[in-house]
Amino acid sequence: MTTTSEPLAYDRTEPADARRSSGGLTGWASNYLDERTGISYVVREFGRKIFPDHWSFMLGEVALYSFVIILLSGTFLTFFFQASMAEVVYNGSYVPLKGLDMSAAMQSTLNISFEVRGGLLMRQVHHWAALLFVASIGLHMVRIFFTGAFRKPRELNWLIGFVLFVLAMGEGFTGYSLPDDLLSGNGLRIIAGMVEGIPFVGSWLEWFIFGGQFPGTSIVGRLYTLHILLLPAAVLALIGLHLVFVVVHKHTQFAGPGRTNDNVIGYPILPVYAAKAGGFFFIVFGVVMLMATFFAINPIWTYGPYDPSPVSAGTQPDWYIGFADGALRLVPHGWEFVLFNTTYSLNVLVPVVGLGAFLGAVAVYPFLESWVTGDKREHHVSDRPRNMPTRTGIGAAGLTVYAVLWAAAGSDLIATHFKFSIEGVITTLQFALVVGPFIAYFVAKRVCLALQKKDREVALHGFESGRIVRLPGGEYIEVHEQVDDFERWRLVSFNDYEPLMIRPNAAGRIPPQERVRAVLSRWFFEDRIEPVTRTDVELSSHH
């Protein structure tokens, strides 16, 4: 697949002193460094890593680069931001807010926007990059999921990635709340309400978090500590670990000629991949810069300072919290009851527990799947989504749940912009939340099976060339053209699974969990298309 002359196999060793003798100041400097740090070993090891080329393999990089942009712009912002809820009178240059009481946090954010040179741009860079950060992590996860790149030995790295996703949402939410404007205050109010909804300990927990009754005077300071210290440190550490694992496990690759479970074909990190990646960093930076330059984000001056009484129509969290907001909006009426003087807010509890379960399922999916399939082998070749119809179906169902919840967060805007009634939108989405995942599951699975069938057809009999030939006997046939061997490799190389057989264990009994497992396994693999075998191919090429 790689026809360029650059890609090299994975064991290219250079004599250590070949580099040393290459002279000059750089030579001396690198030698100096190497003798004291042994860095050349790292460079050599790391630089020899091979990265296969596929566009979807770069999504994780997008996340990494947006995080770098966030760190850079965020550092700038910390120079000017005051994480204090002390009341001050705004006297800056934005006239419609002049003379208004607000917190120092809000005032300093306004000052960053209107007084500090480049401040508004940096705020917008920071915020757009944050949105991009979470979005690219999400898309990266989707890629990993559908190609099965979470399978052994990468389950732990999936878990790390998942924690990163949650931390990224936490980073986003704490950041969104810092300016102490009306919009973010409304968001915090919702969180406070959710905390209060927890039975028995809710109110205490709220006092604990907010340092008193909502909104209190300490929450911004506390969120700030989380936002610039604890969470970034955790994210950084986990990103480090994540990348180390990527290097240790090597990258997965799609099936192709010469690509097996035991090698990686692609570009070595140094120099090709590093050059490409370096360039790509600037592309991502450029896109973020362009967005920040031309498109306003979070114009807190329109929202005004936080004040518990006003609530604005169209109050929404940033997109990545949208699914939680949507879940709250979709709860039907009257899910709240009073028992022995305590109010039980199922309307809050059910979404919280439901979302927890959803995220939990995402986190443990790799372990579940390997338990169900009984597959304990290492996998370094990515699945094409169609070759794992059930997993693809499950993924489609999960995405549907997420998408419906997400849409629900914008239900009011959907209603006003498409001239629907809000009740109609909500009812439709409630229905979609329940039925949608099943439909998505079946459709995705059927599409996968159909595609697999087509692949099998093409691998065995070639594809229709569109050429109709009339035989001497008057019969018409369409000429089928055989695919070349490279293409066929791609079509036929995938793992085949069969449903597990339950067998009695040593004691001659079948434990219940094994029964469950067998049922799940049957569900997973009962609909399948036999992969093409070598004999099939040979047989078919003879006629």
Add this chain to the structure above:
Amino acid sequence: MIRTRRAAAAGPVRTRKRGRRSPLASVALVAVGLLLTGGAYTLFTASSGASAAIDLNSAQAISQGKKLFQANCATCHGLALQGTVAGPSLIGVGAAAVDFQVGTGRMPLAQDAPQAQDKPPVFDDTQTKELAAYVASVAPGPGLPSSKYLQLSGNATRGAELFRINCAMCHNVAGAGGALTEGKYAPNLNGVTPAHIYEAMLTGPQNMPVFNDANISPQDKADIITALKATQQNANVGGFDLGSLGPVAEGLFLWIFGLGAIVAFTVWLTAKAN
């Protein structure tokens, strides 16, 4: 080769154009354009000044209004303003309500929608005022706002605060509008004239509450109007405002254009050189 042929084809077209228009023509065109818009602007401002000068108590305005009303409104509101099944009574709604409803094009009501929508007005300013004069003559009600409250000279800070407290829950803090129940909605306030904003507060059209003068004083109303106009002017300090719709619009934009562009780049970067 193709390029040269195309250039050749374009050649004569360009010369023909140049032949028809003297270099001074564009300058003259721009000048005329400027004059026209400037003139229209002064005319417009002058005419609205003049219409405010229409005496709502003059017998002539009232009788003109009566004729217009009987021809266009009485089918729904009744000949004596008493109301019918098709429309409510207009007794005591005042000149302000008529000026708002007719001036924003809501009345005469067009189709059966969850709520009357603003559309290009059917009547010109004079006719609108005549209708208002007639309705006000039948029974007293809230009158047209005095122009001193419409000068945008109020206190924007106070107005913005009042707006956040009294109006944002329906109209959104940026005045971008919001959904109400059963398909009704609070409209986007961008581009609504100061007089209509004032009258909307004073008369509370349809699902909007009435903010009478005891509730929000005329000066407060002037402040709110000033604030609304100031926010709208300042709306794009940070760049295009994406409809002032907040995080939903921002998120969609990020996914479609931001991440979309980046994915396009990844595809390009990993495309095999052929």
